[in-house]
Amino acid sequence: MFEKSTWIRLPRSVVVGHGVLGQTADVVADTHLPGQPLIVTSPTPREVAGEQVIDALSSVGPEPEIIIVEEASFDAIEEVLARAEAVDPGYLVGLGGGKAIDIAKMAAADRDLGFISIPTAASHDGIVSGRGSVPDGDTRHSVAAEPPLAVIADTEIIADAPWRLTTAGCADIISNYTAVRDWQLAHRLKNVEYSEYAGALSQMTAEMLVEQSDSIKRGLEESAWIVVKALVSSGVAMSIAGSSRPASGAEHLFSHQLDRLAPGTALHGHQVGIGSIITAYLQGGNREEWHNVRDALDSIGAPTTATEIGIDDDTVIEALTTAHTIRDRYTILGDGISEDAAREAASVTGVI
Numbered sequence: 311m312f313e314k315s316t317w318i319r320l321p322r323s324v325v326v327g328h329g330v331l332g333q334t335a336d337v338v339a340d341t342h343l344p345g346q347p348l349i350v351t352s353p354t355p356r357e358v359a360g361e362q363v364i365d366a367l368s369s370v371g372p373e374p375e376i377i378i379v380e381e382a383s384f385d386a387i388e389e390v391l392a393r394a395e396a397v398d399p400g401y402l403v404g405l406g407g408g409k410a411i412d413i414a415k416m417a418a419a420d421r422d423l424g425f426i427s428i429p430t431a432a433s434h435d436g437i438v439s440g441r442g443s444v445p446d447g448d449t450r451h452s453v454a455a456e457p458p459l460a461v462i463a464d465t466e467i468i469a470d471a472p473w474r475l476t477t478a479g480c481a482d483i484i485s486n487y488t489a490v491r492d493w494q495l496a497h498r499l500k501n502v503e504y505s506e507y508a509g510a511l512s513q514m515t516a517e518m519l520v521e522q523s524d525s526i527k528r529g530l531e532e533s534a535w536i537v538v539k540a541l542v543s544s545g546v547a548m549s550i551a552g553s554s555r556p557a558s559g560a561e562h563l564f565s566h567q568l569d570r571l572a573p574g575t576a577l578h579g580h581q582v583g584i585g586s587i588i589t590a591y592l593q594g595g596n597r598e599e600w601h602n603v604r605d606a607l608d609s610i611g612a613p614t615t616a617t618e619i620g621i622d623d624d625t626v627i628e629a630l631t632t633a634h635t636i637r638d639r640y641t642i643l644g645d646g647i648s649e650d651a652a653r654e655a656a657s658v659t660g661v662i
Contacts, residue, residue, distance in 0.1 A: 320426075320549050323437060325459040326538050328531060331359060331464040334366035334428070341530035343424045343461050344430035345400020346372040350390055350414035352379055355430040356407030359467055361552040363405055363428060372610045375399060382409035390417040399423065402403060403460075407431040407475065408578070411453075415440075419455040427458035431471035432537045434579055437461060440544030441554050457549055457629040461542065469534040473579065474511030476537055480526060481583025483540045485561045486547075495593075496640040505551045512547040515540050522604040560592070560641035561585030561631040567592040568621060571629055576619035583607050587659045588630065600659060616662050623662040627652045632657055 325337055338347075347367050351360060356378060367374045375397045379386045390413055394402070401424040404414030411427050415436075417427035429437040444539040468476070490513045497504035517542050519526075526533040547556040554562075564585035565578060587607070590600035605616050613619045616626045632651035634643040647655075656662040 313433055315403075316552065318550055318552070319440060319457050319462050320546060321458050324438070324463075324542055325461065326463045326465065326542070327535065328466050329461055329464060331362055331428070331467060332366075332399070334363055334462055336368045337460050337462055338367060338426065339370050341401075341424065341426070341527075343401040343426075344371075346397065347374040347401055347403050347426075348390075348394055348397055349374050349376045349403045349405055350379060350410050351376065352407070352410050353403040353527045357411060358470075359405060359464075361429070367403070371400075374403070379413055381409060382412055386413050387416055387420075391420060392413070394421055394423075401425065401459075402422065403428060405430065407433050407471075408436050412436050415455045415458070416540060424459045425456060427461045429461070429538075430462050430467050431475040432463075432468050432534060432541055432650070433471075433475040433577065434479055434482045435541045435544040435548070435557060437463065438542050439548045439554070440545075441548065457545065459497070461541075463538045465531050465534040465538060466489040468538060469529065469531040473611065474529045474580075476528075476534065477610050478577040478583075479537050479541055480519060480523070480579070480610045481586075481607055481612045482557075482579040483517050483519045483537070483591075484603060485546055485559075485582040485588035486512045486518070486544055486557050487603060488561050488586045488593060489555070489557050489559035490516075491593050492589070492641040493555045493630075495642060496555075500640045502555075504639065505556075508547045508551035508556045509590035511543060511550070515543040515547070520606040526610045533592055555639075558621025558639075560589045560633065560643045563639065563641060563643065564629050565586070566636045567629040567633040568625070571625050572621055576613075580613045580619050583612050584614065584616065584619065584661055588655050588661055589642060591655050591659050592647070604659065615660060616656075623656070626656050626662050630656065 402414045402418040403426045404411035405428045496502035561582045565581035
């Protein structure tokens with residue numbers, strides 16, 4: 311008798327495009343979220359889009375409360391939860407980049423409240439996914455949370471964000487290529503459950519971005535459109551899978567280990583992009599495959615070498631040889647690779 315079941319949580323509305331921040335009131339009304347909103351943001355997004363969002367939310371309900379966070383941390387989450395306890399909001403809004411959205415997402419999950427994501431930069435797929443990432447000392451935790459009920463991504467605003475944030479988002483998507491291969495490997499060797507649909511969607515999204523990398527240029531709103539749509543697709547793939555597997559393999563373990571060894575040195579997306587070059591090589595694909603990953607990153611202006619992200623060679627090797635200890639997730643790294651193998655992979659691919 312067939313008894314398998316699943317519960318897929320997806321955003322109810324995803325509104326992407328030029329000037330869509332002006333549709334915030336309509337989107338919120340469509341969600342039927344009650345009560346006063348609590349906006350979680352950081353200083354720059356507050357300056358860029360805060361007043362427009364406040365005015366829009368005030369037009370469909372009580373004037374929102376605002377809390378500004380300076381960094382992504384568990385202390386910041388506790389601060390938001392304390393404000394939520396005092397205010398008793400009807401729902402939360404994450405306005406900004408990765409840190410504001412991740413913190414709002416996890417606080418909303420803790421208090422069982424609805425959550426709306428309004429990204430002002432396309433730096434990673436957390437804008438739509440059901441997971442949050444928070445640094446904690448010399449490590450980083452990936453925490454399950456509810457995906458947003460709605461996403462409002464104004465490409466006019468996102469196109470004006472620092473270009474390095476957009477290239478980090480592109481690199482995060484391109485890394486899905488190696489993440490899916492690791493997932494398939496874990497399925498074959500460790501009987502890890504695999505979703506053909508989620509895997510295909512994630513891989514297609516990465517391949518699409520690789521194929522369009524030549525057209526992704528600084529200052530072009532069309533580029534922001536391409537990247538945001540890819541980030542949304544990646545987040546949906548994770549929701550379908552019920553895990554981060556479609557977008558997180560050895561390249562993410564490598565990045566998380568860099569966070570421990572050299573915290574705050576580089577952007578997450580740039581680290582996983584470089585990790586995906588090495589991972590594609592280790593996965594045994596032909597030379598063309600890891601070259602395609604590297605060339606796509608280079609085409610959009612994302613880093614392809616350790617030097618470009620301020621990481622020295624020895625740290626790269628240490629991260630590669632110890633990344634398998636980060637979490638119980640089987641990847642091409644297996645139970646660890648030797649220093650010689652790590653050095654060869656990083657050298658042949660030009661990362662060091």
